[in-house]
Each structure stands twice: as structure tokens, then as C-alpha cells.
Amino acid sequence: MPSTIGVFDSGFGGLTVLRALLHRLPKARFAFLGDTARLPYGSKSRRTIARYAAQSARFLVREQGAEFLVIACNTASALALDAIQDAVPSVPVLGVIEPGAAAAHAASKTRDVLVVATDATVQSHAYTTACLAQGLRAFEMACPLLVPLVEEGWTNHAVTAEVIRIYLDELLATARSGGFTPDTLVLGCTHYPLLRPMIEQIMASIAPAAMQVIDSAESTAEAAARRFDGGAMGAGTGADARAQVRCFATDSVDKFERLGSRFLGQPVGPVELVDLGG
Numbered sequence: 001m002p003s004t005i006g007v008f009d010s011g012f013g014g015l016t017v018l019r020a021l022l023h024r025l026p027k028a029r030f031a032f033l034g035d036t037a038r039l040p041y042g043s044k045s046r047r048t049i050a051r052y053a054a055q056s057a058r059f060l061v062r063e064q065g066a067e068f069l070v071i072a073c074n075t076a077s078a079l080a081l082d083a084i085q086d087a088v089p090s091v092p093v094l095g096v097i098e099p100g101a102a103a104a105h106a107a108s109k110t111r112d113v114l115v116v117a118t119d120a121t122v123q124s125h126a127y128t129t130a131c132l133a134q135g136l137r138a139f140e141m142a143c144p145l146l147v148p149l150v151e152e153g154w155t156n157h158a159v160t161a162e163v164i165r166i167y168l169d170e171l172l173a174t175a176r177s178g179g180f181t182p183d184t185l186v187l188g189c190t191h192y193p194l195l196r197p198m199i200e201q202i203m204a205s206i207a208p209a210a211m212q213v214i215d216s217a218e219s220t221a222e223a224a225a226r227r228f229d230g231g232a233m234g235a236g237t238g239a240d241a242r243a244q245v246r247c248f249a250t251d252s253v254d255k256f257e258r259l260g261s262r263f264l265g266q267p268v269g270p271v272e273l274v275d276l277g278g
Contacts (some may be wrong), residue, residue, distance in 0.1 A: 002244070004029040005228065006066030011148070012256055013190035014072025017192070018245070020047045020101040020221030021070065025228075027200065030245045031064035035276070037251035041075040042120030045102035049076060055276045061088045064246070068228045071095045072186055074117060076124035092227065098215040100224035101130035101138075106211040108136060108184040114171055116181065117188030118147065127188055139175040139182065143167045143189075149192040151259060156198050164195065164201050172207060181270035186214045194216045194262065242254040247271045 007027050021030065034055050035041075041049050053076045057197040060066040069085060069091055071077045077095030085093045092254045104113045114192045119142040131138035143187050145163050154160045175182055185203060187193060193215050203211045245268075253271045259270035 002027050002029050003068065003228070004031060004064065004066045005224070006030075006057070006060030006064060007032045007072050008035075008053070008060060008069065008076070009033075009071075009073040009190065010035050010039040010052075010075060011073075012036070012249075012260045012263055013150075015260055015268070016072060016190050016193045016217040017072035017119070017220050019263065019265050020215075020217045021224060022245070024221050024225040025243075028244065030188045031060055031066055032245065033274070034247070034249045034256060035255060036111055036249045037276075040120075041073065041079075042067045042118055046079045047164065050080040052276075053080040054083050054087035056083045057087045057091075057093075059248075059274065061091050061278060064248075067091065068224070069093045070224055071218075074121040074126075074190065074216070075124075078121055078124035087215055094214055094220065094227060096190065096216045097126050097130050099219040100188060101127065101134050101136070102223070103216075103219040104131060104138075104184050104186050105134035105136055105212045107214060110181045110183045111135060112139070112175075112180045112182045112186040113186055114138070114175060114180075114182045115186045115188045115193065116143045116146075116167065116171065118142060119144055120143055121188055128188065138186075139171070139178065139180050140188070141167070141171045141174070143231045146195060147189065147191045150194050150262075153262065155194045155262075160195070161198055161202065163208070164199055168199070168206060182211070183209060184212045184214060187216055190217055193261075217233055245263075245269065248274045250274055250276055254268050 122140045128138045179261040256271045
């Protein structure tokens with residue numbers, strides 16, 4: 001029987017991580033949980049985020065039989081990874097931040113990297129800490145307008161392009177004024193991979209030198225395939241894993257089904273409603 005990997009997010013942005021995982025582990029079974037009843041996590045206290053995330057981890061492990069967990073949520077990865085591991089001590093847990101920092105380390109020659117993320121992730125300084133552990137300096141900036149633009153479906157819209165250009169202009173100018181010479185940009189939000197082509201195009205037009213763009217979803221999937229014994233779970237590329245995926249949400253099932261396909265790149269199928277309590 002194939003292994004089961006539990007994937008958790010506060011919403012459905014983490015489906016970009018699941019999408020990348022499907023290509024690398026096509027024979028694994030996946031249980032994806034979006035805690036849509038209690039998002040956004042970014043407005044909650046660390047203690048509350050830890051409690052919510054621990055409840056979700058227990059659901060995936062105890063009720064869905066997950067043998068590995070991928071925390072496809074930057075906020076939960078930044079603020080609740082220890083609480084999740086304590087809640088399910090027998091199960092390996094992987095967040096999205098350390099793989100992104102490791103990928104930045106592999107890509108950067110100047111050892112200075114930029115990070116764009118949500119307010120909560122930036123305020124946690126989790127990427128700064130993870131990059132420092134890799135011998136990198138990180139300059140982080142919040143881009144709060146990007147998530148609602150992605151959820152609106154405006155991934156190829158002129159308004160979105162202008163917003164990205166404004167953010168990136170400010171990011172580059174502020175980083176350089178602080179003495180940074182960045183050559184790598186980390187997308188520190190699971191919504192942002194849908195904007196990667198636009199971000200790369202705009203960055204190429206405003207940066208004086210080539211800028212490597214790190215997709216945290218891809219980095220996390222690569223790390224998962226290595227850490228979770230991809231060979232045993234049938235690692236590979238290009239397989240159709242739709243029949244091996246079950247999706248759960250704590251609220252807004254119809255919205256999850258409607259928007260989820262944008263993030264997963266294929267229909268998410270019927271989404272099951274679950275109640276995790278308060």
C-alpha cells in the first residue's frame with residue numbers, strides 16, 4: 001500500500017505545494033486539509049496558531065493515516081512547527097521555510113537574498129533566521145495585496161502587474177540602500193507561485209543583473225521527495241495522481257472546490273467538510 005502524506009494549510013494556497021508533490025511522488029496517497037474556517041492565521045496569536053495547527057496535524061495523522069506531514073503554510077511553518085511536531089511526535093514534519101532558504105543558498109552567489117511574503121511571515125522573521133543558518137543575509141518585505149489578487153484570479157491582469165512592479169521597485173531600492181547586493185528572490189507565500197511568470201518578467205526588466213526566483217512550493221516538494229524516501233513512495237514525474245488525493249476543508253467547501261483548481265492545476269474533486277472544534 002502506498003504511503004500517505006498529509007499536507008496542511010490554513011487555506012488553499014498550499015495546493016501549489018501539493019501540485020509540486022504530485023509530480024515528484026505520483027504513487028503516494030495525499031490527504032490535504034485547508035483550515036478555511038479559521039483563516040487567516042496571520043491575524044491570530046502564536047498560541048492560537050499553534051493550537052489550530054496541532055489540531056489539523058492530529059486529524060491528518062490519526063484519522064487519515066498520514067505517515068508524513070508537509071506544512072504548506074508559511075505562517076504555520078514560521079510559528080507552529082514545534083507545536084505540530086509535539087502533537088504528532090512519531091511523524092516526520094516538513095515546513096516550507098527551511099527548503100526555501102536551502103534553495104536560496106544553492107542559487108545565490110552574492111549571499112544576499114530577497115524575500116516577499118505576507119505580513120505575518122515577515123513579522124516572524126522566520127526567513128531571516130533560516131537564511132542566516134545557511135550563511136545568507138535576507139531582506140524581507142510584505143506584499144499584502146498579492147494574495148487577494150491571486151484569489152480573484154487576476155494572475156495575468158495589468159493591475160496585478162503594476163502592483164508587483166511597485167512592490168519590486170520598493171524592495172530593490174530599500175535593500176540596496178541597506179547595503180544588500182541581492183541576486184536571489186524567494187517567494188515566501190504559497191499563493192505566489194501562480195504569479196511567478198509575471199514576477200520573473202518584471203524583475204528582469206528592473207533588476208540590473210539576473211535574479212534567480214525561488215518557488216517555495218517547488219523547493220518544499222523537492223525536499224519532501226528526498227526526506228520522505230521518494231523511492232519507496234514511487235518518486236517520478238508526470239504521473240496523474242488525482243485518484244490518490246483527498247481534500248478536506250473546515251468551511252467554504254464550494255469556494256475551495258472553485259478556487260482550488262487554480263492552485264492545483266487540475267480539478268480538486270469533491271472536498272469533504274470536517275469539524276476540528278474550536
